[in-house]
Amino acid sequence: MVLIHHLLVQIVQMALVVALAPLLTGFVRKVKARLLRRRGASVLQPYRDLTRLLRKEAVVAENASWLFRVAPYLIFAATWVAAAVIPTFATGLIFSWTVDLIAIIGLLGSARFFLALAGMDVGTSFGGIGASREMLIATLAEPAMLLIIFSLALIAGSTQLSTIAAFMTYPQVGLRVSLAVALIAIIMVAIAENARIPIDNPATHLELTMVHEAMVLEYSGRHLAMIELAAMLKLLLYLSMIVCIFVPWNLKGPDAGYAAYFTGFASYLVKLIVGGAMLALFETATAKMRVFRVPQFLGAALMLGLLATLLRFVSRSF
Amino acid sequence: MQGPVYFDIAHMLAGGLVLVSMMMLYQDRLYALLNVFALHSLLLTLSVAWQAFIQGAPHLYVTAAIALIFKVVVIPVALHHMIRKLGIHREIETVVGIGATMLAGIGLVALSIVVMLRVTPEADPLTREDLAFALSVLLLGLLIMVTRRNAVSQVVGFMSLENGLVLAAAGAKGMPLVVEISVAFSILIAFIVIGVFLFRIRERFDTVDVRALDDVRGRRRK
Numbered sequence: 324m325v326l327i328h329h330l331l332v333q334i335v336q337m338a339l340v341v342a343l344a345p346l347l348t349g350f351v352r353k354v355k356a357r358l359l360r361r362r363g364a365s366v367l368q369p370y371r372d373l374t375r376l377l378r379k380e381a382v383v384a385e386n387a388s389w390l391f392r393v394a395p396y397l398i399f400a401a402t403w404v405a406a407a408v409i410p411t412f413a414t415g416l417i418f419s420w421t422v423d424l425i426a427i428i429g430l431l432g433s434a435r436f437f438l439a440l441a442g443m444d445v446g447t448s449f450g451g452i453g454a455s456r457e458m459l460i461a462t463l464a465e466p467a468m469l470l471i472i473f474s475l476a477l478i479a480g481s482t483q484l485s486t487i488a489a490f491m492t493y494p495q496v497g498l499r500v501s502l503a504v505a506l507i508a509i510i511m512v513a514i515a516e517n518a519r520i521p522i523d524n525p526a527t528h529l530e531l532t533m534v535h536e537a538m539v540l541e542y543s544g545r546h547l548a549m550i551e552l553a554a555m556l557k558l559l560l561y562l563s564m565i566v567c568i569f570v571p572w573n574l575k576g577p578d579a580g581y582a583a584y585f586t587g588f589a590s591y592l593v594k595l596i597v598g599g600a601m602l603a604l605f606e607t608a609t610a611k612m613r614v615f616r617v618p619q620f621l622g623a624a625l626m627l628g629l630l631a632t633l634l635r636f637v638s639r640s641f
Numbered sequence: 642m643q644g645p646v647y648f649d650i651a652h653m654l655a656g657g658l659v660l661v662s663m664m665m666l667y668q669d670r671l672y673a674l675l676n677v678f679a680l681h682s683l684l685l686t687l688s689v690a691w692q693a694f695i696q697g698a699p700h701l702y703v704t705a706a707i708a709l710i711f712k713v714v715v716i717p718v719a720l721h722h723m724i725r726k727l728g729i730h731r732e733i734e735t736v737v738g739i740g741a742t743m744l745a746g747i748g749l750v751a752l753s754i755v756v757m758l759r760v761t762p763e764a765d766p767l768t769r770e771d772l773a774f775a776l777s778v779l780l781l782g783l784l785i786m787v788t789r790r791n792a793v794s795q796v797v798g799f800m801s802l803e804n805g806l807v808l809a810a811a812g813a814k815g816m817p818l819v820v821e822i823s824v825a826f827s828i829l830i831a832f833i834v835i836g837v838f839l840f841r842i843r844e845r846f847d848t849v850d851v852r853a854l855d856d857v858r859g860r861r862r863k
Contacts, residue, residue, distance in 0.1 A: 498653045499649070499652075499653075500653055500655075500656025503657070619740065622739075622743065626744070627663075629747050630663065633750055633754060634656055634659075638770075
C-alpha cells in the first residue's frame with residue numbers, strides 16, 4: 324500500500340513537470356511582453372504551438388542519418404528523467420534515490436551531446452556553428468555546476484537532492500556566505516544552460532547570435548515538438564532545482580497526506596511564478612552579450628563556485 | 642552580544658565584501674568599476690556598523706559614518722568627475738586577461754584563509770573569520786593595483802585595499818578611535834595627492850596609462 328502511494332506520487336510528479344513546463348515558458352514570455360508594453364500571446368500559446376507541431380508532417384533532410392530521427396526522443400527522455408526526480412512539491416520521491424545531483428548533470432549533458440550531434444548531422448553550416456558554440460558554453464558551464472554541487476555537498480553532507488532540500492529546512496543552517504555565493508553562481512549557470520538572454524536569445528533567428536536555435540533549424544513537426552518541450556522542461560528543471568535548494572519551504576515528506584501535498588503544490592506554484600517573473604525582469608533589463616564574452620561570464624561562475632567551496636571552510640560549523 | 646544570527650550576519654557582510662572585491666576584478670569599464678567600488682564601501686559601512694552593534698562599541702559608528710560619507714559618496718563622485726574631466730577611455734586595460742586575474746584572486750583568497758586560520762587558532766571565531774576576510778580584501782585590492790594599467794583603476798584598487806584595513810580594524814576589538822580617524826584622513830589626503838598627480842601625468846603624456854612612465858625612465862637610462 325505504501326509502495327503504491329509512493330509510486331502514485333512519483334507518477335503525479337512526472338506528469339506534473341511535463342504539464343507545467345510549457346505553462347512556465349508561456350508565463351515568462353507573457354511577463355516579458357507586458358514589461359515591453361506589448362500585450363503578448365496568451366500563456367497557453369506554447370501548448371497550442373506544441374499540438375500544432377505534433378499534427379504537422381515531419382520533414383527530414385535527404386542526407387539525414389538515423390541519428391537525426393532518434394535524437395529528439397533521446398533528448399526529451401533524458402531531460403524528462405532528470406526533471407522527474409527534482410523535488411518540486413515533495414521530497415523523497417521513490418525514483419529520486421537512483422539519481423543524485425551529479426547524475427542529473429550527467430543526464431542533461433548527454434541530452435546536450437545528442438543535440439549537438441543532431442545539429443551537425445545534416446551538414447548545414449548553421450548546425451555546425453550552433454553545435455560548436457553549444458559545446459563552448461557546455462565546457463565552461465558544466466565544471467562550474469559541478470563545483471557548485473561540491474560546495475552544496477560539503478555543506479549538506481550529501482549529493483542527493485532530497486537530502487539537501489531536507490537539510491536546508493533546518494533552522495541551524497542560517498545565513499551562509501558560501502550558500503549566497505553558490506546561489507549567484509547557480510543562477511549564472513542556469514541562464515547559460517537554458518540559453519536565456521545575456522548568453523543566447525531564445526526568440527532570435529539572427530545568424531550571428533543564435534546558439535540553440537541554430538542547432539534545431541533543420542527540425543520540423545513532431546521532432547521539433549520534442550526538442551522544444553525538452554527545452555521548456557529544462558527551464559522548469561533548473562528553476563525547480565534552485566527553488567528546492569535555496570527556498571525549500573513547504574516541501575512535503577514522502578509520507579504526507581493528500582491535503583499536505585496540495586499545500587506543497589500550491590506553494591510550488593507560487594515559487595515558480597515568482598521565479599519566472601524574476602527571470603523575465605532580468606532578461607528585459609540586460610542586453611545580449613557577444614559570444615566571445617561568454618567564456619568570461621561562465622569563468623566568473625566557475626570562480627564563484629570555487630569561492631563558495633573555499634568560504635565554506637571559514638563558516639560556522641555545526 | 643553573541644548568537645548564531647548575529648554571527649551569521651557579520652559573516653555574511655564580510656563575505657559579501659570579498660565577493661564585491663571579486664566583482665571589481667571582473668569589471669572592464671571604468672564607470673562600472675566606480676559604482677562597484679561605491680557598493681564595496683557601502684557594504685563596509687554596514688559591516689562596521691553591525692560590528693559596532695554586536696560589540697557594543699559606539700566609536701565604531703563614527704568609523705562607519707566616515708566610510709559612508711567619504712567612500713560611498715565623496716570619492717566615487719570625485720572620481721566620476723575626474724574621469725569626465727580627463728576625457729580618458731572608459732575601457733580598462735588589464736595586464737593579463739580577466740580569467741587569469743580572477744584565478745589569481747581565488748588563489749589569494751585561499752591563501753589568506755589558510756594563513757589566518759593557522760595563525761589564530763585560539764582567537765574568538767568571529768574575529769578570526771573577520772581577519773581572514775579582511776586579509777583577502779586587502780590582497781585583492783593589491784591585485785587590482787598590480788593588474789590594471791589605468792591609473793584611475795589603480796586608485797580604486799588602493800581604496801578597496803584600505804577598505805580591507807578598516808574591516809580588519811573593526812573586527813579586532815580595541816583599535817582606538819584616534820588611529821581610525823587618522824587612517825581615514827590620511828587616505829583622503831592620499832586621494833587628493835593622487836588626484837593632483839593624475840592630472841599632472843595626463844598633462845605630460847596625454848594618457849593615464851602608467852606604461853608611459855616606464856618609457857620615460859627608459860629614456861633617462863640611456
